[in-house]
Amino acid sequence: MSRGDSLYRRLLTWLLLPLLALGGLMVLQAWVDARRTADRAYDRLLEAATLAIAEQVQWQDGRLWLDLPPAALEMLATDAEERVFYALYDAAGRFVTGNAELPGDPRLTLDGRGEDRLFYRDVDWQGLSLRQGVRHSRLEDWQLTEGFEVRVAHTREGRIALTNQLLRSNLAVVLAMAALAVVVLLLAVRSALAPLTRLRRAIRARDPRALTPLELALPRELAELRETLNELLARMRRVRANQERFIGDASHQLRTPLAGLSARAELALRQDDPQAWRNALEAMQATSARTARLAMQLLSLTRLDNPEHHPEHTPLDLEQLAREAVRRHWSECHGHGVDLGLAGTDAPVVVHGIAWELEEALTNLIDNAWCYGAHRITVRVGGTPPVLAVEDDGPGIPESQRRLVLRPFHRGREEGEGSGLGLAIVDGIARAHDARLVLADGPDGRGLSVSLHFPEAAP
Amino acid sequence: MSRSWHVILGLLLCLWLPIATADEQLTFPASPRPTTPDSATDGEENAGQLVVHGALDTPIMRPILEDFHRRHPGITLRYRNLTTLALHRRFLASPADADVVISSAMPLQYYLANAGHAMSLDTPAARAWPAWARWRRELFALTFEPIVMVVRRDIVERFGRPDNHVALLDLLEQHPKSLQGRVVTYDPVRSGAGYTYAIAESRLSPRYWDLVSALGLVKADLVETTGEMLEGLANGRYLIGYNLLGSYARQVVAQDPALIQIIPNDYALVTQRLAFIPRLAPHPVNARRFLDYLLSETGQRVLAERTPLGAIHPALDGPGTAAALRRSQGEALHPLPLSPGLLATLDELKRQALLSRWQREYGRDRSSPAR
Numbered sequence: 001m002s003r004g005d006s007l008y009r010r011l012l013t014w015l016l017l018p019l020l021a022l023g024g025l026m027v028l029q030a031w032v033d034a035r036r037t038a039d040r041a042y043d044r045l046l047e048a049a050t051l052a053i054a055e056q057v058q059w060q061d062g063r064l065w066l067d068l069p070p071a072a073l074e075m076l077a078t079d080a081e082e083r084v085f086y087a088l089y090d091a092a093g094r095f096v097t098g099n100a101e102l103p104g105d106p107r108l109t110l111d112g113r114g115e116d117r118l119f120y121r122d123v124d125w126q127g128l129s130l131r132q133g134v135r136h137s138r139l140e141d142w143q144l145t146e147g148f149e150v151r152v153a154h155t156r157e158g159r160i161a162l163t164n165q166l167l168r169s170n171l172a173v174v175l176a177m178a179a180l181a182v183v184v185l186l187l188a189v190r191s192a193l194a195p196l197t198r199l200r201r202a203i204r205a206r207d208p209r210a211l212t213p214l215e216l217a218l219p220r221e222l223a224e225l226r227e228t229l230n231e232l233l234a235r236m237r238r239v240r241a242n243q244e245r246f247i248g249d250a251s252h253q254l255r256t257p258l259a260g261l262s263a264r265a266e267l268a269l270r271q272d273d274p275q276a277w278r279n280a281l282e283a284m285q286a287t288s289a290r291t292a293r294l295a296m297q298l299l300s301l302t303r304l305d306n307p308e309h310h311p312e313h314t315p316l317d318l319e320q321l322a323r324e325a326v327r328r329h330w331s332e333c334h335g336h337g338v339d340l341g342l343a344g345t346d347a348p349v350v351v352h353g354i355a356w357e358l359e360e361a362l363t364n365l366i367d368n369a370w371c372y373g374a375h376r377i378t379v380r381v382g383g384t385p386p387v388l389a390v391e392d393d394g395p396g397i398p399e400s401q402r403r404l405v406l407r408p409f410h411r412g413r414e415e416g417e418g419s420g421l422g423l424a425i426v427d428g429i430a431r432a433h434d435a436r437l438v439l440a441d442g443p444d445g446r447g448l449s450v451s452l453h454f455p456e457a458a459p
Numbered sequence: 460m461s462r463s464w465h466v467i468l469g470l471l472l473c474l475w476l477p478i479a480t481a482d483e484q485l486t487f488p489a490s491p492r493p494t495t496p497d498s499a500t501d502g503e504e505n506a507g508q509l510v511v512h513g514a515l516d517t518p519i520m521r522p523i524l525e526d527f528h529r530r531h532p533g534i535t536l537r538y539r540n541l542t543t544l545a546l547h548r549r550f551l552a553s554p555a556d557a558d559v560v561i562s563s564a565m566p567l568q569y570y571l572a573n574a575g576h577a578m579s580l581d582t583p584a585a586r587a588w589p590a591w592a593r594w595r596r597e598l599f600a601l602t603f604e605p606i607v608m609v610v611r612r613d614i615v616e617r618f619g620r621p622d623n624h625v626a627l628l629d630l631l632e633q634h635p636k637s638l639q640g641r642v643v644t645y646d647p648v649r650s651g652a653g654y655t656y657a658i659a660e661s662r663l664s665p666r667y668w669d670l671v672s673a674l675g676l677v678k679a680d681l682v683e684t685t686g687e688m689l690e691g692l693a694n695g696r697y698l699i700g701y702n703l704l705g706s707y708a709r710q711v712v713a714q715d716p717a718l719i720q721i722i723p724n725d726y727a728l729v730t731q732r733l734a735f736i737p738r739l740a741p742h743p744v745n746a747r748r749f750l751d752y753l754l755s756e757t758g759q760r761v762l763a764e765r766t767p768l769g770a771i772h773p774a775l776d777g778p779g780t781a782a783a784l785r786r787s788q789g790e791a792l793h794p795l796p797l798s799p800g801l802l803a804t805l806d807e808l809k810r811q812a813l814l815s816r817w818q819r820e821y822g823r824d825r826s827s828p829a830r
Contacts, residue, residue, distance in 0.1 A: 070799070074798050
């Protein structure tokens, strides 16, 4: 089993990767939250400091005056000993007093209207990372309204320390959850894949010759697999039954002529008349020839039934094939007083197929026809779609029997010399060529027409 | 200029002009080889230059510098003494000049460190330094100098000993005629130190303003330096000196039986010399070594035993240390906190407000019955 193809690994990967991504998102969220919480906590100090300073702003001697409360700055220093900056600006944006000329907040415009407004933001000021609070306020005196701005800022050490502290506690929770999730995930995947192991063991433990269905309680997805397996096993059982019957039939078919040969030889040996010996030998020659032919047919049927057998298909001209078959069989048929003819097209009809198989099929069909008492046999070749047919004026086959005659060793009649394999072989050849085998009445409603309808040749 | 002459001049300056106005310099050239076995053996580190700028008179600074130089003879050591304000301005003009800056102007030093001009010092001594005597690891208080009263012995014999501010207030209010023009204190307008004490005292107690008003009542002389006050007290021109720098007063009082130093037992401000390493220090390795030395037990022992500045190091006890002073004065000692409150001191509007209040209280007409 290659590394990438493990179901266990695949499941773990697709479960753990999203889990990890989710965990990362949670950590990020925790950091954002911690930072926001820390900022909210410390921004209260900026708020209080600006308020304390704003309350001390007065109008004195024709100008803004501030009696700076030291406590306002001390609360900004906090435990972290932050650097502290403050500045007071008048309505025109002029520096009044302070220990640093802090920048203003772009969100605030000194329009002299409105009530107290307070904005926070992070600023980089002279290489220091500061959190700034800007309060816009107004002096309300009897005759005078004067806007001013209190700007305070301090460094972020305390916030960072608080953020880290909050993050650490959150991180512990996230990590514990992640560890728990991973453990649960491992157990879950393991238990989900356990039935697969059971199935594998059940299959491995079977007798290789047994084709009985698998009986095993499995989850739905695997139950489907089990059903499919059982269907396959059922088909194999049917195939094996067919094979066993075929073998039985074949041995029976071979035993009968061999027994006949043996009996005839025994009978002839009891006689002293050379003429009788000759007669017996002639009869035995005919029987052994028929038996040899039977064996040949059995062989070709076995070959056709072999699913592993995939010979190369080559382009063939049906017209030419039919003409040669007629030439081959003409003298034999003529000897039996049978009229063998060809009804072809002028143009070649090309199909992909195996020459010897199609020749075999034609031979079987022509032999069958005159064996069963036809007097006139026509080999017909059709163009589009390609058709190869053999028609006769014999007794034909009743419609109810037409399916049965395709089975090996089924014979239309008990008498005659046929082996009962001819049409079965033709059926096998038709299937090997993806052709449709059609049994129909012959022309004028008499006799039999056996035709192979080939699929439309690929261009 | 010979070194002995320099010492004598320095000593004089130390005694009579504690907050020096002169621009003095001390140089200890590097010697080719170590002179003592206990000096640092690491030659690579034990070389180069070190430039110290301080508002600390050279005679006081000399024992410390000598001891350091004896331990690190490979370092060419230069010390420049400036006034607090000159030091501040010089630093702002060229922040890459000095390796260590020492000054008693706590607000100005704090202002510079707060603005990010200082470099962090992370040594065991710096980490062990008491939290109340440092800000971050950038600004370190090296000394512990109480603000004291100095009175002449005869005033104690006549009117009793003013052990605290209430007693002093009573003394001033009850004997305005005898004390007319015979009291001296800092002028908060002209002296930065005086202003710093005034703002600190006004925060400590609202009754400070009564004291200012009483000082006005006796037409107290307002001067710029502790040296001037000590000179007037020694020659009998003044009977009472209020808010003198204890580190300077201690030496003079010890040599003059006519004078008594009083550390008020209700509250006594404590001022501290603050040192930092500028971020742009040209010789940062030596700067760290020097500051680390000042914070070490060795350096602080020199500070305690050979200078009038009080040592802070918690391991030291005995005369001239914060521990001993705290034991004798208890809770009354109020070191100026190293906090942003010092920034408020520098606020110009606040300064104007405080000074105008101070002058108003000082000039209040006490003869009117409205009081």
